[in-house]
Amino acid sequence: MTRQAENERNTGLAALLEEAVWSRTQLANAVNRMGAQLGMPLKYDHSAVSHWLSGTQPRQQVRRIILEVLQRRIGRPLTHAEAGLQVPKGDGAPHGEDTVESLLDLGRSDMDPSRRGVLAAGVYSAALAVPLFAGEAHAEERERATKPTGRIGDAEVTTVRTMTDRIADILDELGGGHARPMAAAFLVNTVAPYLRAAATARVRGDMLSAASDLTYLTGWMAMYERQHALGQRYYVKALKLATEAGDHVTYCRTLRGMSLQASSLGHGATALKLADSAAEAAPKAGPRLVAFLRGQQAHAASMVGDRKQAFVRLREAESALAKADSRRESIGGYDQTAYQFHVGHVLYETKDLPGSIAALKTSIRTQPKQERQGRLHANAVLAQRQYELGHIEEACSSWNGFLDDYVGLSTARGDEHFETMRKRLGPHRKVRAVKELGERVREVAALKL
Template sequence: MREMVAMFSRIDQRHGGGHARSAVVQYLTTDVSGYLHGHFPDDDVRRGMYSAASELAYLSGWMAFDNGEHPIAQRYLTTAVSLAAEADDAPMAGHVLRAMAHQAVELRHPAEALDLAAASVEGSRYASASPRERSLLGVVHARALAAAGESQAAAAALLRAEDDLAAASPGDDEPGRVFFFGEASLAHETACVLRDTGDLEGAKREFRRSVRTRKASSFTRTHAVTLGYLGSVQARQGGIEEACATWSRALDLMDGVHSARARRTAADMRRALSPVRARGIPLVRDIDHRAAAFLAQSS
């Protein structure tokens, strides 16, 4: 089961949540459901099975979230929390609550996001987690604090997340579900916090660090979104041509990606370009047409 989760997770990172999610759901509702109703030789095996099932339900929910299917995502994420509780796996529960907080931030529900993020770093959910997973929980907590207008607390949470990631080492006994989280992911989330608290220069620096340190071939969906966000910050600072060059790189990566977050990034490009669309700037016209084409083919 964990090997299947790892395979589907890598597909999600490369192609987006809209690709192969039906296969994940099929495996969860047939094979895995049958396993959970089977006989376990001992309690350790039972807890391990429920923990692995929680991870697969989480992945189903995360993929639905990435593809903009939010009610479905919430249903699977809630199931994942229940399975983690049955497994007595506090870090797994924290991991899912973190995803639910991330979704609430994206949906602009700051109070709910903060409640969920605070729960994810509470007690053994944080204390029993590996350093890498603690950093992941902490940086999403920072994003929720920023969304709720608590800038100083968000800055403190970012520092703790940086310290936690610095404490991670190759010899850690960490779960496979955090394979994607490293310097590039931390820089991306840090940039989002800085952007949301008004520090555009800091956000631009961190988005660039994320782009520089990520392996784009393995994490294509997120890399495209990061470039999209970087371009939006550049545009807000008046650098339209610089933003277009960045967005061109993002659109290059979006071919074959099925993700509502990628679609929203393309829509944001067109929205940012609308005030200058009539000026006849070739680069602006090219990016606007490419973003429109991507939206048309991926809708």
């Protein structure tokens, strides 16, 4: 056994012992019984548990047993960190276990309202090291390490995929304020146990891929809620899950999401680096994904002043999109709406404000009716650019469209747009359109209190 910092009590283990309604002797006996089942004769008693509670770390193999018996007793997944135990190294743990542990810790903190303030206070890193894709190597490790016990199968993978689609629908219909807590809870309570279950190599890979998709979506929602450090942490988890699954598509899509996040924060060089990395990592991408990646490359290139590359990438995105089938993806899809939005960004960065406004109008016209979150953002951006051009009445019309969706959504990005609108309207109170809009703004503000 190893000792933690002097006099550092293990309050995590103490809390779990209390939650389990176990004495120290009962925990010791449960550990001994499981050790016997695993062929590890153990003879712990209440004094050993007292040492653990005082800060002594059990042997590496025993830490996993402690965690497992507590999970079975309490009836929910636990992490080593929650139990105040160091994660074992080199003890034959399944590949990717550290990723599952860290995802559990992140998701559980995101579920806890008392912890969200701490998560939101994190700092976004523009110099973050991105995990490299090594899916084929990990696929080989899964084949060697996994026994086909069948504890999870295709049905569980379908469950995760279906829930991810439903959460994406809730995001569009009600906003990230409602959808992200659901995603975090599902990650913790359902997906993490699936990732720890035994399965065939194929099913495990499919589950890792499905988990990566949901984690990416959760990061996207955190980004939309202006919790950029949290979003970045989810994105990194999604990258790790995708590379363990050998899933090029979700890996590249996540990198593209990280590029969008960087561009929204004004980090043009980082956005371009991430967008280029996503494109380089997708050698066998279909036309829709190619368009998806080229559009973001175009936006990022325009941010760093590379006008030539920006327009070349836009043409490539348009050409690829024309070759895509009509199937619409619920997560990270790319269509004419998204393409025209990218055109609007590129034209704005290259100082063509009227052209940017025209592209944004086209983007909004092609927006599917159910995608309220995207339409809300597009109308707000359009209004701000019309305002910048001096077209106050047109801006008021676009802000009215923004308010149509804002009243029914829980969205921090919408809140930000709402405050920006109020500031812009202030100096123009005498304009008739502003007066009329002002009355509605006050009504909406009262509803949002």
